Amino acid sequence: MLDLTSLNEKISLCTACKLGEDRTNAVPGEGPKDPDVMFIGEAPGFYEDREGKPFVGQSGKFLNELIKEAGLTREKVFISNIVKCRPPNNRDPLPDEIDTCEELWLSQQIKALQPKIIVTLGRHSLSRFLPNETISRVHGQPRLKGDLLIFPMYHPAAALHQPKLRGTLISDMQKLPNLIKKENKIENQEVPAQPETDEPNPKQLRML
Numbered sequence: 001m002l003d004l005t006s007l008n009e010k011i012s013l014c015t016a017c018k019l020g021e022d023r024t025n026a027v028p029g030e031g032p033k034d035p036d037v038m039f040i041g042e043a044p045g046f047y048e049d050r051e052g053k054p055f056v057g058q059s060g061k062f063l064n065e066l067i068k069e070a071g072l073t074r075e076k077v078f079i080s081n082i083v084k085c086r087p088p089n090n091r092d093p094l095p096d097e098i099d100t101c102e103e104l105w106l107s108q109q110i111k112a113l114q115p116k117i118i119v120t121l122g123r124h125s126l127s128r129f130l131p132n133e134t135i136s137r138v139h140g141q142p143r144l145k146g147d148l149l150i151f152p153m154y155h156p157a158a159a160l161h162q163p164k165l166r167g168t169l170i171s172d173m174q175k176l177p178n179l180i181k182k183e184n185k186i187e188n189q190e191v192p193a194q195p196e197t198d199e200p201n202p203k204q205l206r207m208l
């Protein structure tokens with residue numbers, strides 16, 4: 001398994017899909033190597049492409065405010081996107097571009113980082129983890145997908161176009177501290193070998 005630094009280097013040089021042709025900079029993502037929370041948006045935009053950093057435009061400013069609402073700082077969370085290169089004219093990434101980038105890089109980032117919670121930002125990100133759900137139905141509600149705890153949220157850019165979503169994003173984000181606390185508690189309760197018993201283990205209890 002590649003470490004985060006090697007992954008970043010490889011992503012910066014990647015040309016595995018068409019999006020690699022027009023980008024200025026690939027945007028692997030940024031944050032610590034052992035974050036509690038990983039935010040996954042959709043794709044870099046104009047400013048992200050120019051700077052090689054995720055969420056640095058207007059929606060990035062709002063994301064920073066949201067992160068503060070959760071009592072966190074940007075330095076404590078990992079922020080990335082489903083695809084690492086900007087689609088031309090900010091079009092939606094195509095399914096084959098998403099598949100290629102996810103298979104090559106996002107899945108490896110998740111393995112390397114092992115975040116306790118993945119916050120999906122927007123419907124494209126949500127659909128990679130919970131393809132049968134809609135954002136209007138599940139935003140602000142944690143869901144288990146295998147071993148991953150997914151916390152779906154609207155994309156911060158959605159609030160720039162629909163101001164009424166601003167309050168929804170803030171109140172969803174305010175649920176994150178309790179979720180982190182709960183995950184830490186579960187992790188501390190986990191024991192490597194389970195004795196033979198019919199009692200559910202702490203991870204199973206999370207699902208009840």
Ligand code: SF4
Binds near residue numbers: 011015019100104105
């Ligand atoms: S979007 Fe992903 S797969 Fe496509 S060129 Fe960029 S890094 Fe590579």
